[in-house]
Amino acid sequence: MTSDAIEAFELRRRFGDFWAVRNATFTVKRGSVAVLAGPNGAGKTTTVRMLTTVLRPSKGSARVVGFDVVKEYLEVRRRIAYMPQDYATVGDITPYEFITYSLMMRGVGYFTASREAKKWLDLLGLRQVAKRRSWVLSGGERRKMLVAATLAAGADVVFLDEPTTELDVESKYSVLRIIREASKQTGTTVLLTTHMLEEAQLIADQVVFINSGEAVASGTPSELLSRIPYKYKAIFELVDTKCLSGVKYLSVGSRVIAWTRSVEEARELAETCRPFTYSIRETTLEDAYLYIVGGEK
Amino acid sequence: MKSLWRVLGVAGFYSVWIRRQWTWIIQGALLPLGLVLLVYGWGGVEGVKLTIPVYIVASMWGFGLTIIGQSVGYDRVTREWERMVASQLTVGEYFAGMILGTLPLGLADIAPLVAIAILWGFDVKLLLLAVGLSPLAMAIGAFLSLAIVLRIKHPMNISAITNPLHLLTIFLPPVFYPSTVLPEPIRTAVLAIPTSSFAEIIRAFSAGVYMGERVYLAGISILAWLILTAITTKRALKWGLE
Numbered sequence: 129m130t131s132d133a134i135e136a137f138e139l140r141r142r143f144g145d146f147w148a149v150r151n152a153t154f155t156v157k158r159g160s161v162a163v164l165a166g167p168n169g170a171g172k173t174t175t176v177r178m179l180t181t182v183l184r185p186s187k188g189s190a191r192v193v194g195f196d197v198v199k200e201y202l203e204v205r206r207r208i209a210y211m212p213q214d215y216a217t218v219g220d221i222t223p224y225e226f227i228t229y230s231l232m233m234r235g236v237g238y239f240t241a242s243r244e245a246k247k248w249l250d251l252l253g254l255r256q257v258a259k260r261r262s263w264v265l266s267g268g269e270r271r272k273m274l275v276a277a278t279l280a281a282g283a284d285v286v287f288l289d290e291p292t293t294e295l296d297v298e299s300k301y302s303v304l305r306i307i308r309e310a311s312k313q314t315g316t317t318v319l320l321t322t323h324m325l326e327e328a329q330l331i332a333d334q335v336v337f338i339n340s341g342e343a344v345a346s347g348t349p350s351e352l353l354s355r356i357p358y359k360y361k362a363i364f365e366l367v368d369t370k371c372l373s374g375v376k377y378l379s380v381g382s383r384v385i386a387w388t389r390s391v392e393e394a395r396e397l398a399e400t401c402r403p404f405t406y407s408i409r410e411t412t413l414e415d416a417y418l419y420i421v422g423g424e425k
Numbered sequence: 426m427k428s429l430w431r432v433l434g435v436a437g438f439y440s441v442w443i444r445r446q447w448t449w450i451i452q453g454a455l456l457p458l459g460l461v462l463l464v465y466g467w468g469g470v471e472g473v474k475l476t477i478p479v480y481i482v483a484s485m486w487g488f489g490l491t492i493i494g495q496s497v498g499y500d501r502v503t504r505e506w507e508r509m510v511a512s513q514l515t516v517g518e519y520f521a522g523m524i525l526g527t528l529p530l531g532l533a534d535i536a537p538l539v540a541i542a543i544l545w546g547f548d549v550k551l552l553l554l555a556v557g558l559s560p561l562a563m564a565i566g567a568f569l570s571l572a573i574v575l576r577i578k579h580p581m582n583i584s585a586i587t588n589p590l591h592l593l594t595i596f597l598p599p600v601f602y603p604s605t606v607l608p609e610p611i612r613t614a615v616l617a618i619p620t621s622s623f624a625e626i627i628r629a630f631s632a633g634v635y636m637g638e639r640v641y642l643a644g645i646s647i648l649a650w651l652i653l654t655a656i657t658t659k660r661a662l663k664w665g666l667e
Contacts, residue, residue, distance in 0.1 A: 184666040198666065232430050
């Protein structure tokens with residue numbers, strides 16, 4: 129038995145003339161929380177839809193828990209749970225009903241499903257709204273309901289496509305914590321997608337960067353961070369960027385993000401450029417992503 | 426047993442909106458009752474005798490055409506379809522659950538009519554014929570709408586297609602009026618419409634009217650529709666791996 133829960137090899141998918149995924153090659157270890165990270169339109173959702181047997185790959189192959197997603201798709205389906213992006217449910221359903229029926233749909237008996245539903249409603253802090261119709265719930269509560277139903281399935285591999293969209297900061301961290309705890313307690317492998325890299329850094333054992341339909345890098349957050357030679361970034365507010373000659377930087381309006389190897393180097397840069405304001409921070413996965421995707425340019 | 430729970434789980438999902446918006450049931454029951462009064466007013470008891478079995482079949486045709494087609498369309502727009510595909514649920518369990526969950530809406534039309542027919546002492550054989558033809562009418566209606574719905578590439582409100590199609594097949598051809606009012610060859614040509622054929626069969630069996638050839642033609646038309654729409658749906662229906 130392979131130690132990888134997900135193995136994607138040169139996975140490709142075309143819609144007409146457009147290649148939504150051009151080359152997704154990566155693996156995800158069993159029991160880990162992996163994040164497929166990249167900008168909107170990078171091919172994250174299409175990749176997940178192929179891994180969950182919703183879409184047939186145009187080329188390449190993938191295995192989930194050792195089973196081929198095309199040839200052994202029924203075996204794959206028995207072992208996964210999937211929360212699609214932009215998923216919307218019937219407005220009249222309550223969170224309790226949603227989780228209960230979702231579990232029954234997987235072959236769980238009513239009484240067990242009902243008990244599990246109550247447990248997950250408690251875990252995600254939804255007990256108070258358990259009997260409310262979902263159309264009166266907040267966007268965050270609805271999203272929690274969907275995450276709860278997906279995690280409650282007890283699947284070997286859980287796919288969550290943008291699970292924290294619409295969530296406020298507090299709810300976002302609460303959901304991320306529960307996803308991570310559920311994975312660690314039950315050994316469930318989680319693959320979630322996001323375009324917010326701070327989330328990835330927070331939750332992931334492994335991160336796969338995807339850009340323009342291509343998986344460009346994969347590793348633990350610290351491994352990916354080690355691939356960038358810069359450990360710090362100085363955020364300046366300045367008018368003229370001439371002083372940054374020879375320095376890797378990115379302009380965002382009047383603000384400039386300049387990457388440096390040390391705090392001292394950042395301070396020296398600030399002395400030279402004399403910005404209106406500046407701050408120095410450690411580099412994050414966002415910086416690693418920009419570096420890996422954009423290269424040294 | 427697991428399969429049964431899966432079907433019941435899907436049925437639970439589909440019954441939710443009917444349970445919460447139960448006035449749909451009232452609407453479903455009011456329409457046939459109104460029609461019975463209308464027909465009684467213009468055509469007396471004989472008219473009602475014939476209208477009730479025809480309405481039962483037409484109602485189940487509409488159930489298949491609108492409710493099942495729209496439910497699948499809605500599931501595809503909301504991505505519920507994808508969530509269900511990526512699970513142990515089979516396509517058969519999905520449709521069985523959907524039909525079971527929404528059946529109260531279909532039965533709301535039929536139940537009052539059956540009660541009226543029995544209380545009025547109408548021919549039970551004709552009622553049984555109508556009830557027997559109903560699943561067939563529902564299946565062809567469902568296949569027809571699915572053959573269209575499953576080929577729509579971009580998300581849209583499916584009822585914009587199924588509702589006009591429903592009205593077109595129920596009220597324009599000779600379903601609630603006799604085909605004898607139409608001149609030949611139109612009278613025969615309308616048998617190509619499945620709802621006309623169902624109504625023609627029921628009319629043929631009522632009051633001992635002999636229409637041998639027309640019944641055969643109607644039967645062939647229904648069979649052809651069943652085969653054609655089933656094949657067309659099967660080609661478009663992909664339960665994952667699209």
